[in-house]
Amino acid sequence: AQSVAQPEDQVNVAEGNPLTVKCTYSVSGNPYLFWYVQYPNRGLQFLLKYITGDNLVKGSYGFEAEFNKSQTSFHLKKPSALVSDSALYFCAVRPGGGRRALTFGSGTRLQVQP
Amino acid sequence: GAVVSQHPSWVICKSGTSVKIECRSLDFQATTMFWYRQFPKQSLMLMATSNEGSKATYEQGVEKDKFLINHASLTLSTLTVTSAHPEDSSFYICSPTGTGGNEQYFGPGTRLTVT
Numbered sequence: 640a641q642s643v644a645q646p647e648d649q650v651n652v653a654e655g656n657p658l659t660v661k662c663t664y665s666v667s668g669n670p671y672l673f674w675y676v677q678y679p680n681r682g683l684q685f686l687l688k689y690i691t692g693d694n695l696v697k698g699s700y701g702f703e704a705e706f707n708k709s710q711t712s713f714h715l716k717k718p719s720a721l722v723s724d725s726a727l728y729f730c731a732v733r734p735g736g737g738r739r740a741l742t743f744g745s746g747t748r749l750q751v752q753p
Numbered sequence: 754g755a756v757v758s759q760h761p762s763w764v765i766c767k768s769g770t771s772v773k774i775e776c777r778s779l780d781f782q783a784t785t786m787f788w789y790r791q792f793p794k795q796s797l798m799l800m801a802t803s804n805e806g807s808k809a810t811y812e813q814g815v816e817k818d819k820f821l822i823n824h825a826s827l828t829l830s831t832l833t834v835t836s837a838h839p840e841d842s843s844f845y846i847c848s849p850t851g852t853g854g855n856e857q858y859f860g861p862g863t864r865l866t867v868t
Contacts, residue, residue: 685857
């Protein structure tokens with residue numbers, strides 16, 4: 640069975656500073672990896688995904704993530720944080736393609752201070 | 754991205770009553786539907802998987818007689834919470850998937866509060 644770990648419940652960063660939200664995974668076979676953001680009382684918004692190809696994936700709103708197979712990590716990054724980035728971030732994994740459900744991490748709350 | 758709608762977005766019901774949540778994929782055919790539940794300040798947990806025209810498959814610990822899932826068409830799936838209890842209060846999110854399976858879409862969610 641697959642699993643996702645987000646070791647930090649909360650990440651605090653000052654506006655304008657770079658941010659990193661950590662994610663490690665465990666899955667059989669080639670992983671499909673996703674990052675989503677959730678604002679209060681809202682659904683999930685897709686940020687980016689890795690399926691194959693370049694290890695550095697660029698996504699929405701200036702976010703990017705780096706797939707590291709040897710460390711089984713898929714950390715989310717942004718060069719310069721905005722206050723509006725404050726939200727709950729979820730990493731998710733799926734074992735390959737096809738119609739399969741995602742397994743989500745526990746979520747990391749990002750707080751960007753002005 | 755694909756457009757997915759859920760109705761209602763927020764519902765309050767009394768204990769013992771039933772609530773139906775609709776999930777519609779507005780611009781693609783959802784051959785598979787995943788239903789997730791999210792308790793406050795927690796992650797999304799898969800409740801069940803349904804394929805169009807087939808019975809749903811429920812995850813361990815999810816009562817199939819309590820959470821009735823209907824996936825009768827490629828654009829509509831419903832989740833009915835029967836005989837609701839306060840502990841069923843949660844955020845329910847549908848996730849339709851098309852035939853390709855590579856894209857993972859999510860509905861905006863339904864907040865259920867059982868009093």
